[in-house]
Amino acid sequence: MVNLLYTELLKLKRSKMFLISILGSVVAPFMVVVASYVHMKTENPAQLITFDEIFYETNLYTVLIIGVPLYGVITAYLFGREYLEDTLKNLLTIPVSRISYIMSKLVILFMWIMLLTLVSWGLTLFLGILGQFEGLSTLLIVEYLGRFIAGGVLVFILSTPIVLVAVVMKNYVPTIILTIVITLINVMSANSEHRALFPWAAAGDIANGTLQPTYPAEISYTIIFITSIIGFIVANVYFKKVDIH
Amino acid sequence: MSAIIKTTNLTKVYGNQTSVDHLSMSVKQGEIYGFLGRNGAGKTTTIRMLLGLIKPTIGEIEIFGENLFKNQKEILRRIGSMVEVPGFYENLTAKENLLINSKIMGIYKKNAIEEALEIVGLQDETKKLVGKYSLGMKQRLGIARALVHYPEVLILDEPTNGLDPIGIKEMRRLIKLLAEERNITILISSHILSEIEQLADTMGIIHGGKLLEEVTFDDLRKRNRRYIEFQVSNDNKAVMLLEKHFNIFDYEAHDDGNIRVYSYLGQRGKMNKLFVQNDIEVFKITMSEDKLEDYFTNLVGGGTIG
């Protein structure tokens, strides 16, 4: 498995996707911090925006809006390229077992999401310090590190249905459309008291500690867990049996 | 000689189409097995089943004497393969692409990758990314990748696809070399009879998913002996002369004064002279065509191959 992961990393060498994904993860912190800064400087009387708020908003946008399509594109890329470049038939005849194939991709996806999460958190911190937002403390930094990571982990956990679509459709487009639909539902349900029932929206609330009291937290956790497990099992069962053409 | 690859009633059905139909083939240790068939005959489908990429609808596959599906991992490790056009990570160099295979297989022999690249003549393309390779270069790199782990069996699906005539010749030389020097058993598919004829020891002909015939070229050459055909004005007298003067009994007399002589083919000038000196008119002398092409066409029907 270690060797398999090494080869997964090697496959990313010189890959533009890596740079593009970093750019994608930079969008939320950049927009939040710059918008807050402009807002603070132009509003009269001067309005105070705290470090806490910029961390909160960046994480909110990252998990609910940017994260799902961005990590979805990465998922589509990791799985789709083996079909596009027609390398899957080589891998499976080396042989790489079908389950280790999916597992190694998931591990890389997790590492990738974590890296982008840290980029987004670190950049918010850096830009926030540059913009001299108030209320920075070690406690706040650590707390939001935890929340960013929780958001990243939850979106990763919810990537299995997206993996399933990537493996079944063998193509980037349906995978990306699915993540756009998920994002749309996230946006539309932002003001709904029932959003805790939609796993991706619930993930945003859990990460930011804003779960609504409508339903007990266990319901959201269970829905996320079940969505993930079903995606994982179906993807593996399907891929184990499918003919590779 | 024992069978290295053996299939029994191997069948693949897609919807209402049977792409491979109760195919029982046997590839023996150390031989080059030519798997010949026209486009759509079922070559690739068969090969993908041998490699565990697609599951047979029914039928058995035994490789190295073991059931493929019971011990797929160990069996595949001993095989090198190239199916259709090989695919590579285009953002990587040739070496990096081969490194992926050797890492996963756990090959720690130091020069395995360089050696494989050298065999196919790609050792100098160290900087170029595979995305910038020509079709022929990719094809050769595919062979290198199939060889990097010193397999005992090579399965190559139309490896000369897209190669120019010189490339085809080199590929042929390479395949022969691998069979002779490394004693690798090779299964190679093609839709070109002459290509198989120049390479293979045994030929399996697949058509409409069925294995029509599996023969060694030794047998085939015996079956398709060459002859000279004379057309003469008096065939009775002519064959008498052949018997008397050349001691030839290995002939056939056909209609219209046609005589086929199967031995002493090099003496045809003298035979002709003998006929003429004995007042027999000779209308025609022809050497038989190589009958292999006819043989194949008769088997699979239709005019052209491929």
Ligand SMILES: Nc1ncnc2c1ncn2[C@@H]1O[C@H](COP(=O)(O)OP(=O)(O)OP(=O)(O)O)[C@@H](O)[C@H]1O
């Ligand atoms: N995934 C599939 N679904 C349906 N039919 C298929 C599929 N793959 C192959 N076939 C059919 O099976 C038959 C055999 O195809 P195959 O690719 O094995 O032929 P081939 O001998 O390799 O031909 P070629 O020389 O063109 O490569 C063809 O009629 C093809 O249309």
Ligand SMILES: [Mg+2]
């Ligand atoms: Mg084919």
